[in-house]
Amino acid sequence: MSAMAPLPPPALEVVELSKSLNGKILFDKINFAVAAGEIVGLSGASGAGKTTLFRCVTRLSQADAGEIRLFGRDIRRLGGYQLKQARRQIGLVFQQFNLFGRLTALENVLAGRLGYMPNWRVVLRSPAAPDRRRALEALDRVGLATIAHQRADRLSGGQQQRVAIARALVQESMLIIADEPVSNLDPESAEIVLGLLCDLARRDGRAVLCSLHQPEFLGRFVDRAMRLSNGQLATIDDGPWRKTDPAPSRLPGECQAETAGTGPGHPGADNRAGDVPEPCVAPFVAAG
Amino acid sequence: MANEAIAKNGDPGHRPVRRWPTRHGALILLAIGAYAICVDLAEVDLHRLWVGLPKLAHWLGRAWPPDLTDLGLLLFRAAETVAMATVGTSLGIVIAAPICLYAARNVTPSALLYYPARWLLNLLRGIDSFVFALLFVAAVGLGPFAGVLGIGLHSAGSIAKLWSETMEGMVPGPLEAIAMTGASRFKLIVYGVVPELLPMLLSTSLYIWEFNIRSSTVLGLVGAGGIGQDLKNSVDLLDFSSVLTIILIILAMVTAIDQTSAWLRKRMT
Numbered sequence: 201m202s203a204m205a206p207l208p209p210p211a212l213e214v215v216e217l218s219k220s221l222n223g224k225i226l227f228d229k230i231n232f233a234v235a236a237g238e239i240v241g242l243s244g245a246s247g248a249g250k251t252t253l254f255r256c257v258t259r260l261s262q263a264d265a266g267e268i269r270l271f272g273r274d275i276r277r278l279g280g281y282q283l284k285q286a287r288r289q290i291g292l293v294f295q296q297f298n299l300f301g302r303l304t305a306l307e308n309v310l311a312g313r314l315g316y317m318p319n320w321r322v323v324l325r326s327p328a329a330p331d332r333r334r335a336l337e338a339l340d341r342v343g344l345a346t347i348a349h350q351r352a353d354r355l356s357g358g359q360q361q362r363v364a365i366a367r368a369l370v371q372e373s374m375l376i377i378a379d380e381p382v383s384n385l386d387p388e389s390a391e392i393v394l395g396l397l398c399d400l401a402r403r404d405g406r407a408v409l410c411s412l413h414q415p416e417f418l419g420r421f422v423d424r425a426m427r428l429s430n431g432q433l434a435t436i437d438d439g440p441w442r443k444t445d446p447a448p449s450r451l452p453g454e455c456q457a458e459t460a461g462t463g464p465g466h467p468g469a470d471n472r473a474g475d476v477p478e479p480c481v482a483p484f485v486a487a488g
Numbered sequence: 489m490a491n492e493a494i495a496k497n498g499d500p501g502h503r504p505v506r507r508w509p510t511r512h513g514a515l516i517l518l519a520i521g522a523y524a525i526c527v528d529l530a531e532v533d534l535h536r537l538w539v540g541l542p543k544l545a546h547w548l549g550r551a552w553p554p555d556l557t558d559l560g561l562l563l564f565r566a567a568e569t570v571a572m573a574t575v576g577t578s579l580g581i582v583i584a585a586p587i588c589l590y591a592a593r594n595v596t597p598s599a600l601l602y603y604p605a606r607w608l609l610n611l612l613r614g615i616d617s618f619v620f621a622l623l624f625v626a627a628v629g630l631g632p633f634a635g636v637l638g639i640g641l642h643s644a645g646s647i648a649k650l651w652s653e654t655m656e657g658m659v660p661g662p663l664e665a666i667a668m669t670g671a672s673r674f675k676l677i678v679y680g681v682v683p684e685l686l687p688m689l690l691s692t693s694l695y696i697w698e699f700n701i702r703s704s705t706v707l708g709l710v711g712a713g714g715i716g717q718d719l720k721n722s723v724d725l726l727d728f729s730s731v732l733t734i735i736l737i738i739l740a741m742v743t744a745i746d747q748t749s750a751w752l753r754k755r756m757t
Contacts, residue, residue, distance in 0.1 A: 303683060
């Protein structure tokens, strides 16, 4: 037997990362990794530093010390064009959606392609046909193809968050970071959005890191959960469903099927093993 | 418990006595003194006003009916005034656009050029279009073109300041979202900032245009064209019937422009 090929590096690996703000230690030498195809939850009290952690990981803020390895490459010391390129690999979904209200849903999604478009296309607001098609496909995937030409500020909170996810999708980033994506949403919209994030991990094999307040969502939607408190990161849930039952009848991947009542979903472990998964968010087109 | 808290933090019902009457009294006296100096410097003389009022009433009596013999020429001058303000404002917009991008802290492409851009717009804003026009009359000669240049330079400062403040007032979230897509600053501005703020930017420009039409009615006093020149000539000749006609034309023009601009601005936002 030949030697096993080395494992690819995790999508995101945070090593000994520290950050203080106004004399308060937000996190101190924390370590964690998020692998492709898994969805990792992060909980913690308000003000514990979850948002700051995400901002440091995406380089919107500077960490004090440590390493942030994006697909094996430390991005803490990157600047200028290299940083822009690295950022393209991270799709960031915000609590406040952060869409441009006067632009249409489609134009907001196309913003995810800005890093790839030549300047003249941006000035003339004339995206190339493949970009446009990709954006429409992303909107279709989040169930919003029919409202592509509506202004973003006329959409509901849940719809706006799905547009934001579509924007992250067209960016072709294999790491999605979602900062409390459902805390401003009603329970129904929250389920849809979390189902979508699950799907990005299960079906596309993207790595998803998501902060969540609600324990019931953590239990149902994520593979692993961590908690940030007093500057330290602790694993609070290491996927008990996987440890206790090798062939469970109900898996966290079924979350969407459960919400929409459409047959069984797919265990994340199966999908990661290379199965061709069915979309576990198929019913979203109908959801409003 | 309550007593302990009061002993520790002081009774909230009894605030410590402040010596505000002394301090505030001194400040008020100072302000009154400064105002008195202003009144003196402005040579305010109510007696002179009292003596002059009958003279004014007499002139007003002579002004009626308004003299309409030169109405065609005066309307042409009014159009010239509107044209001067319009072209001047558009010149201001062209100059303001690049300055405001550098002068808005959240979108400036260069932190080094932020302060020079602010200084430049404050300089332009600080010199009135009247003063600029005076200088340009000397440089390019009499006529509305000097007015256009004067209005353009002064408006550039005002527009750049208002625009950059509008940009700085943007919520940072969408800008960060676009920055995360790996887009350059240029794309961020062109694709996100400008369309998002367009109604506000246009509304500000219309407001400045409105203001410029009012201010350009007097630019003729320094020889920079427009209806102001005729106003000065008529006053110099004590031709009060013509003065009345000109004032009525100015009033009608300014009201019409104000209404149009307000209507347009309302439709935009």
